[in-house]
Amino acid sequence: MALHPAGRPAPPAGVAPVAAGPSAVTSAPRDAVAARCVLTAASSLRLTLGDTTADLLSAHAVLPDGTIVLAVDAMSRTGGLLVAARGHGGAVRLDVTHLAPVAVRSRVRARLRITGTARRFDPAALDSCDPATVMSLLDLPPVALWAIEPAEIVLFRAAGSASVDVGAYRSARPDPIAVDEAAHLQHLTRCHSDLLDRLGALVDPATAAGSTRIVPVALDAEGIVLRAERPDGHADTRLPFARPVTAGGGLPEALRTLLG
Known part of the structure; x- marks a missing residue:
């Protein structure tokens, strides 16, 4: 060490x-x-x-x-x-x-x-x-x-x-989702790009304007945070879940509910 x-x-x-x-x-x-x-x-x-x-x-x-x-x-x-x-x-x-x-x-x-x-x-x-x-x-x-x-x-x-x-x-x-946040975000990014595109559509157009990409940067039991990256900076948008997620198995349902 x-x-x-x-x-x-x-x-x-x-x-x-x-x-x-x-x-x-x-x-x-x-x-x-x-x-x-x-x-x-x-x-x-x-x-x-x-x-x-x-x-x-x-x-x-x-x-x-x-x-x-x-x-x-x-x-x-x-x-x-x-x-x-x-x-x-x-x-x-x-x-x-x-x-x-x-x-x-x-x-x-x-x-x-x-x-x-x-x-x-x-x-x-x-x-x-x-x-x-x-x-x-x-x-x-x-x-x-x-x-x-x-x-x-x-x-x-x-x-x-x-x-x-x-x-x-x-x-x-500890938050039941946040402790495994890295694994959840990696899975979303690698396996569910279509889902991320639909989540990105929920970001306010004024916030997303001029962004080069929208990427998930945070996830916990109460919501997900998307970051709109621009050449000169970034803006974060938190999308709250309808109700807190109590286990990893409830995350897909929370995301589906968020979308519709």
Whole structure:
């Protein structure tokens, strides 16, 4: 895993800069769901311990109660720092960048910052895990597992930042569609171009005027977002479903209803 010099990286384009806690507004319940979605769908995150950072790729999982599990070799430098940080409140920081899972400009949607406490993972936690979570833990690299208990959670979007209540975060559940968003969008793009053309026809003509293409960039249980790309920029249009989708199997029906 790559180690990087100390210091806070500049925020990605299109996302508000990191602000201290007091300037962050109180979050809505939807922000807690968004935070869970960002963590569950992310393939990588940045771990900061003191003045050292490490990028972890395919090395984390999220338990039903929101605890983040990291797979880090205890014999590595980062593992040694985790050993030293065990039990110290706020000694661990995690940063996750949420990207649109399609090849478009301005892919950064949000950033998530979590400050918390590191502990050795307790295997007894498996008793409260569903089969999908157990499988995600088994897919982690075969090294030491560490549990990160969140103490402060901040969600950064282009419109500003929101401090997510830890209790709301723990009780929230990821959006059932958003966690598999990349697979759904890839399937739509590869196998249902006719459906995408019909969805594109629902975009306001004034928004679509001058666009080079209309592409789906976001999908969740409550709707789909289409982006009209122009040489000088883009415009996003959200098409809400008639009712929230509760499982992947209900997505085709929601799209059919949306069309007619």
